Amino acid sequence: MVRSAGLTDVGKVRSINQDSFQIVEDKNIYIVADGMGGHAAGDQASRIAVKTILEILSAYEFSSESSGPDDAENGMSIEELIRYALQEANEQILLASLSNQHLQGMGTTAIVGVEHR
Known part of the structure; x- marks a missing residue:
């Protein structure tokens, strides 16, 4: 079993994490x-990204009995x-x-990992 942990910090420059x-x-x-600093609502963009990605990936089972590391149960490769x-x-x-002018220009970077066993 892989153990993992995460922590974020607003840092010294920004007022919003x-x-x-x-x-x-x-x-x-x-x-x-990681929401794009200097742009509108980067915090909201990063939350939307994580929520959306999690909903999609959580809907699928990655079986240890699949024929290889690129086979997800739904027929798509993990990639x-x-x-x-x-x-x-x-x-x-x-x-x-x-849909909201206060959110225009928001963006985020994202990285995703799925460990296949």
């Missing part, structure tokens, strides 16, 4: 998003599923920014 993360140890899913989750997160961030 724009980092978000989620660890789901029983599914071996690790997500980190394809992560790519899809990132694209969907991008879409959700864009939709949120279009």
Whole structure:
């Protein structure tokens, strides 16, 4: 079993912590998003990204009995599923920014890890 932990800190420069993360140890899913500083609502963008990615990846079981590290139960490779989750997160961030002028220009970086056993 892999043990993991996460912690974010606002740091000394910013007044708002724009980092978000989620660890789901029983599914071996690790997500980190860092809102784009200097842009509107980076904190919200990072939360949307983590939430969206987690919802998509959590819906699938990555079986240890699959034929290889690229086979997810749904027929997509793990790489394809992560790519899809990132694209969907991008879409959700864009939709949120279009629906609220205070969110326009928001963005985030994201990294996703799925450990296959």
